Every structure is written in C-alpha cells, then in structure tokens.
Amino acid sequence: EDQVTQSPEAxxxxxxxxxxxxxxxxxxxxxxxxxxxxxxxxGPEFLFTLYSAGEEKEKxxxxxxxxxxxSFLHITAPKPEDSATYLCAVQAQANNLFFGTGxxxxxxx
Amino acid sequence: xxxxxxxxxxxxxxxxxxxxLRCDPISGHTALYWYxxxxxxxxxxxxxxxxxxxxxxxxxxxxxFSAERTxxxxxxxxxxxxxxxxxxxxxCASSKGPxxEAFFGQGxxxxxx
Numbered sequence: 001e002d003q004v005t006q007s008p009e010a011x012x013x014x015x016x017x018x019x020x021x022x023x024x025x026x027x028x029x030x031x032x033x034x035x036x037x038x039x040x041x042x043g044p045e046f047l048f049t050l051y052s053a054g055e056e057k058e059k060x061x062x063x064x065x066x067x068x069x070x071s072f073l074h075i076t077a078p079k080p081e082d083s084a085t086y087l088c089a090v091q092a093q094a095n096n097l098f099f100g101t102g103x104x105x106x107x108x109x
Numbered sequence: 110x111x112x113x114x115x116x117x118x119x120x121x122x123x124x125x126x127x128x129x130l131r132c133d134p135i136s137g138h139t140a141l142y143w144y145x146x147x148x149x150x151x152x153x154x155x156x157x158x159x160x161x162x163x164x165x166x167x168x169x170x171x172x173x174f175s176a177e178r179t180x181x182x183x184x185x186x187x188x189x190x191x192x193x194x195x196x197x198x199x200x201c202a203s204s205k206g207p208x209x210e211a212f213f214g215q216g217x218x219x220x221x222x
Contacts, residue, residue, distance in 0.1 A: 031208045032209075034210055034211070036213075042215060042216075043200055043214050044200075046210045046213075049209070051208075087152070089152075091207065095159060096142065096167075097211055098154060099152040099154070102151055
C-alpha cells in the first residue's frame, strides 16, 4: 500500500534559523513527488515537482531534494511569512495524488 | 479562468439533505481531483478523473458520495443524505495530466447541522 509520512508534525523556528522538513514515501513506481504550502483557510499552493532521485529544485528560501526513499524541504533563514503547513504528495502508478499529513511550520520573529 | 474555481465557498445544510459542490478546473486541464480536509487534518483523496478514462473512485467513503465530470470540464461532487461527519472543506484540483503539478481551488466549506 502506498504511504507518505511527513515529519515533524510541527516545527517552531526562530527567524533566520534554518531547518529541514522530511517526507518519506513507500510507493509502487513513483512518477512524481510534489511539495505544497497551505495557509489557513486556503487551498494548497504548488511549490515544487521532483521526478527522480538526485533532483533538486530551489525557490527563494526553499530547496527541495529527492532520494529513492524520501524528500527534504530545506528552509534557509526563514521569515515569519514562511509560516504555513507544508504538504508532500506522491503520484505513483495509480495516478491519483496521495498526500501526507503535513508539517505545520511556525517562524517566530 | 485563471485558476480553479469552486462554488459555493460555504454551504450550511441540514442533516439528511443532499448537497452539490461544483468545480471549474483550469481550461485545458485533463486531470481533476477531489479531496476532503477535516479541521486540522490532511487531505483525504476522494476521486480522480483523467480525460475520458474511467474515474478512480477508490477514495469515496460511502455510496452517499458521487461525482461526475461533464464534457471533460466542470465537475460536481454530490453528497446524498448528509451526515454531521461530512462536515469538512472539500477541495478540487486540476492538472494538465498525470505526473504534472495540480492546482487547487479555495475549497467549499461544508457544515452539516
């Protein structure tokens, strides 16, 4: 059975304190791994797509990496506006998009 | 339109009533997803449409839930005989096809009283 596990469930960082969020997955035939950001009361906002192990994508303070078993979302020198829930999703042979439960990030000024 | 549009944004209904939730995907997107998100929880997959293929209904929680997609565009999620546990935000997303990023609407908040 396909599984996606995100850790930690919640993370509190001081402004400027870099850290990483983890998404580990067990799927049959990964076709894509996606990172989203979700603010309260809103739909998820697309951040990155990763397709193969070794791939990396960057956007501002965020960098996503992928191995054969997990993906990391690295946050460098975060700001309070980076506070949100970060969601990881995988698409495998079944083609539907399966989400983890997310990491709730709080960045304290 | 510029993005995925969902209507209504909020819906309050009485227990036992039927409700219809609408999703207008991004023009040209062949894939469409429905999810349910309960308060403080993750996204629960409901159903996936891809082009003219038979939809993946494996996430529908009971036979009270159904969805259709007309003309490969607009989709309607129908919940019959609503129950209080159906209260949640229902999110729709569309993508250009499999293995491409999906874009979400703002959701419909359903409250069953």
